[in-house]
Amino acid sequence: MDARLARLSAFAKPTMTTLSGILALAVGSGINLYATVLTVGLCLRYGWLSGVPEELHVLANPIVLGIAGLLYAAEFIADKVPFFTPIWDGFHTFIRPLGAALLAAQATAHLSPTARLAAILLSGGVALGTHSAKMGARLAAHTVPDPITHSAISIAEDVGVVGLLALAWQHPLIALPVLLVFLLLLGLLLRMIIRTLTRIPGRVRSLWVRVE
Numbered sequence: 001m002d003a004r005l006a007r008l009s010a011f012a013k014p015t016m017t018t019l020s021g022i023l024a025l026a027v028g029s030g031i032n033l034y035a036t037v038l039t040v041g042l043c044l045r046y047g048w049l050s051g052v053p054e055e056l057h058v059l060a061n062p063i064v065l066g067i068a069g070l071l072y073a074a075e076f077i078a079d080k081v082p083f084f085t086p087i088w089d090g091f092h093t094f095i096r097p098l099g100a101a102l103l104a105a106q107a108t109a110h111l112s113p114t115a116r117l118a119a120i121l122l123s124g125g126v127a128l129g130t131h132s133a134k135m136g137a138r139l140a141a142h143t144v145p146d147p148i149t150h151s152a153i154s155i156a157e158d159v160g161v162v163g164l165l166a167l168a169w170q171h172p173l174i175a176l177p178v179l180l181v182f183l184l185l186l187g188l189l190l191r192m193i194i195r196t197l198t199r200i201p202g203r204v205r206s207l208w209v210r211v212e
Contacts (some may be wrong), residue, residue, distance in 0.1 A: 017051055018111075019171040021103050023179040024168030026123040028161040030130025031101035033092070034072035035161045036103070041065045045165070051169045055109040079154035089135040093128075101128030126183065133189050 041059035043049040053157045058064065078088040100186035104123035134157070141153060168175040 015148060017169065018053070018108070019178065020168045020172035020176045021052070022119050022123055023126060023183075024164050024175065025103045025107065026100045026126035027130050027179065027182065028165055029096050029123075030127035031074070031134055031157050031161050032075060033096045033099040034068050034075055035158050036165065037073050038065065038068040039162050039165050040078050040177060041068060049166065051172075052109065053107045055057050056103070057104050058106065058208075062114045076154070076158075079157075080151045084151050085150065086135070089131070089138060093131065093135070096131045097128040100124055103135050129183075129186055129190060133186055134142070136194070 011039065025036060025040075028039075037059055040049070040056060042066055044052060044057050044188070045060035045065065059068075078084055101120045101124040104119045108119045110120070131184075138150075138153070164175070164179075167178070175176065190193065
């Protein structure tokens with residue numbers, strides 16, 4: 001019995017670590033792809049993370065880090081300009097899910113083709129959902145077009161991405177339940193955002209009639 005439990009534990013822990021890492025990459029990419037790449041790359045380069053798949057060590061390449069750093073700087077500025085943020089997010093509707101899918105493909109290169117395809121599809125879907133929730137929340141936040149508010153939201157997002165990635169590989173058994181709860185809440189949030197956004201045109205028309 002003890003030997004069987006040991007074999008089960010030896011199989012379950014790497015599986016949970018892999019799943020936790022993939023989900024963290026997907027969620028992080030949906031929020032800020034460049035912060036995700038930059039965080040993982042820097043952590044690997046300076047040995048701040050362990051347990052990361054060997055295939056992802058390409059992110060520690062100086063060229064990759066340089067490009068990710070420049071793009072992160074651009075997003076850092078764009079995220080804090082209230083009426084430019086939706087344009088930036090709209091442009092990244094395809095980039096963030098694609099980036100998440102590519103990261104998943106790289107991270108699972110050692111797995112079977114079936115598992116790798118499943119990881120790619122899962123990552124792309126999760127990143128698209130996370131991106132959609134972020135974009136919807138930012139649109140809703142434009143009712144308060146205050147640069148300080150948008151800056152605070154942006155910084156909180158970046159800090160969340162870094163913390164989530166660190167948790168995913170350092171403490172996967174804790175991170176996995178957290179990520180699953182996050183995905184559940186994400187689904188509920190998307191429903192709320194969709195309902196809110198569908199009411200905006202009616203409110204705009206009402207305000208327009210009052211002005212006239």
